[in-house]
Amino acid sequence: MSNSFVYGLRKSVLPDKSTLIIYDDRIINSLQDEYSKFLEDLESKEYKLNYFNLGEESRSENLKLFVNSERLYQNLIIFPSKMKTLGKEVSAAEIIEFANEGGNIMVITSPDGLQDDVNIYLNQIGIYPSPRNYKTVDHFNFDSKLGSKTHDVLKLAKQNIKNELIVSEDVNELLYSGSSALLSNGQLLVPIVEAPSTSYTINKDGEFEAKSIWSSGTQSFFVVGLQSRNNARTVWLGSSDFLSDKFYQTNGKLINDIIDWCFQAKGVIKSTFVEHYHSNDKSNQEIYKITDDVVYDIGITEWNGEEWVPYIADDVQVELRMLDPYYRITLQPKSEINESQVYTTGSFKLPDQHGMFTFYTNYKRSGLSYIEDRKVVTVRHLANDEYQRSWEITNSWVYVASNVTVVVSWFIFVILFLFQK
Numbered sequence: 001m002s003n004s005f006v007y008g009l010r011k012s013v014l015p016d017k018s019t020l021i022i023y024d025d026r027i028i029n030s031l032q033d034e035y036s037k038f039l040e041d042l043e044s045k046e047y048k049l050n051y052f053n054l055g056e057e058s059r060s061e062n063l064k065l066f067v068n069s070e071r072l073y074q075n076l077i078i079f080p081s082k083m084k085t086l087g088k089e090v091s092a093a094e095i096i097e098f099a100n101e102g103g104n105i106m107v108i109t110s111p112d113g114l115q116d117d118v119n120i121y122l123n124q125i126g127i128y129p130s131p132r133n134y135k136t137v138d139h140f141n142f143d144s145k146l147g148s149k150t151h152d153v154l155k156l157a158k159q160n161i162k163n164e165l166i167v168s169e170d171v172n173e174l175l176y177s178g179s180s181a182l183l184s185n186g187q188l189l190v191p192i193v194e195a196p197s198t199s200y201t202i203n204k205d206g207e208f209e210a211k212s213i214w215s216s217g218t219q220s221f222f223v224v225g226l227q228s229r230n231n232a233r234t235v236w237l238g239s240s241d242f243l244s245d246k247f248y249q250t251n252g253k254l255i256n257d258i259i260d261w262c263f264q265a266k267g268v269i270k271s272t273f274v275e276h277y278h279s280n281d282k283s284n285q286e287i288y289k290i291t292d293d294v295v296y297d298i299g300i301t302e303w304n305g306e307e308w309v310p311y312i313a314d315d316v317q318v319e320l321r322m323l324d325p326y327y328r329i330t331l332q333p334k335s336e337i338n339e340s341q342v343y344t345t346g347s348f349k350l351p352d353q354h355g356m357f358t359f360y361t362n363y364k365r366s367g368l369s370y371i372e373d374r375k376v377v378t379v380r381h382l383a384n385d386e387y388q389r390s391w392e393i394t395n396s397w398v399y400v401a402s403n404v405t406v407v408v409s410w411f412i413f414v415i416l417f418l419f420q421k
Contacts, residue, residue, distance in 0.1 A: 020073040021050065027112055076105045079113075080112060092117045110238070138151060138200075140198040156222075163366060175247045188229070194221055195222060269303070270369065291352055
């Protein structure tokens, strides 16, 4: 039985499922044998797999990601390689361009393989893997069967998982043997699996010295994601063994979560419509004027792996801004229309300021695709016949009363003067 039936079959929202797998048979003797379950899950999710072996020197020059500036694949999986580069036509700049054009990338490194081009790309996005031959060990959290002597096969618990939007709730234990990475403070990075506090990364071939420790504790990460502003995704894993058949029984659920998230079968949301209107008349298409009562609505939907369904949240906000925000309003659920959840501000008054305003929704949550929408509107000042009259202004009542009192007093005085003997 395929593992996809065990872990759940989710389909990518993207119509193009072409996937290129780059590997090196000098590190991985047989990709189909050592990673058969991983490849089965990819195939069961209907990804069209293409393989490229960097170990065949004669073919390395034929590796291409673009032809005539057109991206050849939607997804790219890069396994560790002993080669310093991926090929003459696949540089770090090409990998960056691949992501900029909307391609998704899964990068697997190991202590034995880290290409320069891949390392440069990872550094560009704020991920800094440990150097070659550096491996993470932990003398407290290790597997007694697989790593009893070297303590380099780590047992990870649920507390090491850092993003619940990506990782399923039933993932409780993981096995990990590989390198680690340090991260920049980039806001687009999505930490997924964190190193235990008792672990450290050191040169596996060198002598143990305190000064030779490359990183230690929870400053290190084992699995990291990145979501670009164009919603293209990258995932880095510091262990090729993590995906192998010998670890798959333990790691299979998380691996499927990573596949689904990286290739956009999970954590995908989008806005289906945005509208704003006068609160008393939705069909009124007149330009807004200051202090008008208006309503802002937005529909948001989520891909559940099979179909679009309403997205439920309590932290969707909209800003009404002119250079700086005048209002920041948390939206409330209103109704469901087809596959969308409609969120609304309810009725609110525009500020007493005319000019060009923007309804700005900027919904960015770690692990979810980004929603950013701008709607520019004109807010005019009052026309001459739209200003309040004096008796409608409460502060003017004392002056109006004074005028009326003077007029009435004058008439009384005149009458008394004329009819007095």
